[in-house]
């Protein structure tokens with residue numbers, strides 16, 4: 001009997017010890033969770049490659065719905081048959097982002113390091129001359145990349161590089177130089193000619209993903225990529241584009257952004273300076289940063305320090 005009582009006392013004392021955690025320490029354990037600008041939980045990137053003349057119609061449609069795009073261009077193709085002109089891109093892509101897609105659109109994985117460097121730097125330099133701001137983003141031509149290519153572009157001023165490997169997810173990519181998008185526009189519908197069954201299946205999948213993005217309460221990034229030439233002069237495809245633009249437009253829960261602006265924002269969040277107790281935070285960046293701690297939303301203005309409640 002004595003042994004049983006001693007054992008019970010022992011078990012009770014262990015439980016008490018567990019229950020007596022330091023609440024102050026427990027509270028500083030609350031994670032800091034990034035929110036998008038204005039405290040939003042959804043961000044949308046629309047990213048189009050190649051700079052073909054159909055971009056004119058696409059940008060017009062985006063502007064009609066207040067959507068923001070990122071356009072990856074090959075500077076050495078501008079002004080040739082089927083491509084937009086050098087003289088028009090500054091005006092055409094106003095309010096959107098112009099970004100690197102290499103000078104000549106080669107498969108970078110087949111090139112030597114010096115040729116990869118040339119393709120990226122030459123494109124950056126010419127695009128910057130044409131549009132008048134530093135160009136810091138990229139999409140790999142054909143989406144092709146490997147460790148050698150990624151290593152070669154480090155140090156060339158490229159801060160993100162998009163692939164074409166669809167994640168079908170909404171997470172912020174871990175490696176910005178291997179930025180996997182969520183999904184190709186329309187998923188894989190229209191990839192094969194005259195295959196209406198596949199088109200329907202892929203479009204259902206595509207709109208399901210958009211609905212999941214709109215309806216979830218989680219922090220989500222929807223990153224859709226494609227080419228305006230895929231619509232070409234097919235009115236059905238343009239109608240389909242307008243349909244998903246309408247679904248995503250004018251939603252106060254969504255932060256509409258270029259890809260480089262989102263990269264800058266994520267970097268600003270990651271560079272916040274918190275005190276050990278997480279009761280103070282300084283924002284050394286030039287952007288207002290939003291985050292959540294213990295169920296409460298905070299914003300820190302550029303250059304300011306604020307106090308956080310426990």
Ligand SMILES: [Zn+2]
Nearest residue numbers: 049050141142
């Ligand atoms: Zn391309």
